[in-house]
Amino acid sequence: ESISTASREMYARACEVLPGGNTRTGIFNSPYPIYARSGNGCRVTDLDGVERIDFLNNSTTLIHGHAHPEIVAAVTEAAGRGTCFALPTEAEVEFAEAVCARNESFEWARFTSSGTEAVMMAVQAARAYTGKPKIAKFAGAFHGAYDSVAVNNYGSDSLTPHSHATGTPAAILANTVMIPFNDPDGAVAILRENVDDFACVLIDPVPWRLGLLPANREFLAALRAFCDETGVLLVSDEISSFRIGYHGAMHAMGGVADLTVLGKIIGGGMPIGAVTGRSKFMSVFDPSQGTPKLPHSGSYNANPVSMAAGMASLRLLTPEQIDRINAMGEQVRRELRSVIAEEGLDWAVNGMSSLFRIVTSTVPGSDLSGPELSRLLFQALLTNGILIGNSGLGCVSTPMGQGEIDEFAVNFKQAVRQAVAAARS
Numbered sequence: 001e002s003i004s005t006a007s008r009e010m011y012a013r014a015c016e017v018l019p020g021g022n023t024r025t026g027i028f029n030s031p032y033p034i035y036a037r038s039g040n041g042c043r044v045t046d047l048d049g050v051e052r053i054d055f056l057n058n059s060t061t062l063i064h065g066h067a068h069p070e071i072v073a074a075v076t077e078a079a080g081r082g083t084c085f086a087l088p089t090e091a092e093v094e095f096a097e098a099v100c101a102r103n104e105s106f107e108w109a110r111f112t113s114s115g116t117e118a119v120m121m122a123v124q125a126a127r128a129y130t131g132k133p134k135i136a137k138f139a140g141a142f143h144g145a146y147d148s149v150a151v152n153n154y155g156s157d158s159l160t161p162h163s164h165a166t167g168t169p170a171a172i173l174a175n176t177v178m179i180p181f182n183d184p185d186g187a188v189a190i191l192r193e194n195v196d197d198f199a200c201v202l203i204d205p206v207p208w209r210l211g212l213l214p215a216n217r218e219f220l221a222a223l224r225a226f227c228d229e230t231g232v233l234l235v236s237d238e239i240s241s242f243r244i245g246y247h248g249a250m251h252a253m254g255g256v257a258d259l260t261v262l263g264k265i266i267g268g269g270m271p272i273g274a275v276t277g278r279s280k281f282m283s284v285f286d287p288s289q290g291t292p293k294l295p296h297s298g299s300y301n302a303n304p305v306s307m308a309a310g311m312a313s314l315r316l317l318t319p320e321q322i323d324r325i326n327a328m329g330e331q332v333r334r335e336l337r338s339v340i341a342e343e344g345l346d347w348a349v350n351g352m353s354s355l356f357r358i359v360t361s362t363v364p365g366s367d368l369s370g371p372e373l374s375r376l377l378f379q380a381l382l383t384n385g386i387l388i389g390n391s392g393l394g395c396v397s398t399p400m401g402q403g404e405i406d407e408f409a410v411n412f413k414q415a416v417r418q419a420v421a422a423a424r425s
């Protein structure tokens with residue numbers, strides 16, 4: 001049934017000028033997406049004026065929700081003094097100081113306008129520093145649209161490289177090696193097969209496309225030991241997982257990376273990406289000693305509006321706030337699990353800290369499994385006042401309180417029943 005008349009009409013209009021009316025694959029939903037009109041705190045309103053609690057927060061970007069007054073004030077003030085310059089600004093230095101203060105391995109930082117670009121620059125920095133061509137990534141893990149890493153990034157554990165970007169040259173796939181997650185012996189054995197060709201290992205310590213299950217400490221220790229022994233760089237992509245602790249995901253799990261990629265929450269809702277890490281590796285970007293090994297420009301790199309929004313976002317993200325949303329995240333996972341148990345379903349609710357992911361049945365052949373059921377659940381939640389990702393991804397934001405969690409639990413029960421009924425009809 002039509003969830004939103006205005007969105008359906010807007011979608012028809014969009015299809016005249018955008019491929020499939022879309023400009024971001026991850027948020028396309030058939031028969032048409034719901035269009036946002038506005039957001040305020042932890043609630044988002046669509047073109048029909050329907051309000052929902054936003055447990056997706058732009059795929060976990062908006063850790064302080066929509067239109068946080070301090071972030072809006074910072075953006076407005078910065079924009080009023082000029083949105084971008086072909087000159088560096090104090091805002092870039094101040095924000096780099098704030099980012100580097102988050103983790104002792106963040107000696108130098110560098111900014112981009114998206115996480116995808118930051119992953120690309122981190123991989124290129126590893127290749128520039130080591131002179132080696134190959135990179136290793138985990139089968140199924142998502143790291144954005146850069147073609148060297150957009151390989152096996154939809155959750156499959158296949159170790160055979162395949163790209164979802166049709167037409168990616170074989171030479172790209174030849175330099176991207178798949179290794180198995182949380183399998184120290186399996187991963188290190190594959191790495192040793194081409195040890196002299198590797199620039200880096202790229203890991204998201206809490207890979208949400210792999211079900212949002214964290215890397216275990218032994219696994220991280222095995223990767224660190226391999227990298228220390230061989231000089232292969234360990235690159236931690238914490239674009240989504242940095243929020244799990246004040247010093248980031250690797251730190252929270254006892255690991256140490258050589259380079260760390262950041263994005264999403266550090267930008268306060270404005271376009272952002274960052275590469276951080278040991279100065280010896282980051283030196284490939286340094287132009288002060290002559291032509292850098294790795295030139296990297298970008299018209300909006302470190303633009304003062306993103307810097308100001310990022311400063312406000314990090315300032316608001318105190319250890320106390322992180323502890324509070326992490327406790328709420330634990331409560332959300334507990335509430336959803338009890339609903340699933342009451343309904344007699346074998347679904348899982350994974351995640352840690354303020355992140356969660358609802359994974360429908362993993363029993364092979366179950367009629368209540370797979371992406372189709374996740375989409376039915378997503379649609380049912382939309383008609384029950386809740387927004388989560390179409391793959392079951394969600395997160396808690398700082399404007400939330402007990403009321404939102406209680407409302408989610410009640411509406412989730414209704415949505416689960418509707419989704420199961422629809423799956424069985």
Ligand SMILES: Cc1ncc(COP(=O)(O)O)c(/C=N\OC[C@H]2NC(=O)[C@@H](CON)NC2=O)c1O
Pocket residue numbers: 025026027058059114115116117119142143144145204237238239240263264272273389390391392393
């Ligand atoms: C670990 C990781 N690495 C790199 C990126 C890319 O950063 P971006 O260019 O700033 O989007 C991301 C970005 N986003 O992941 C979620 C993304 N992927 C998606 O498929 C959909 C998920 O919707 N449920 N929407 C999204 O925004 C990431 O999580």
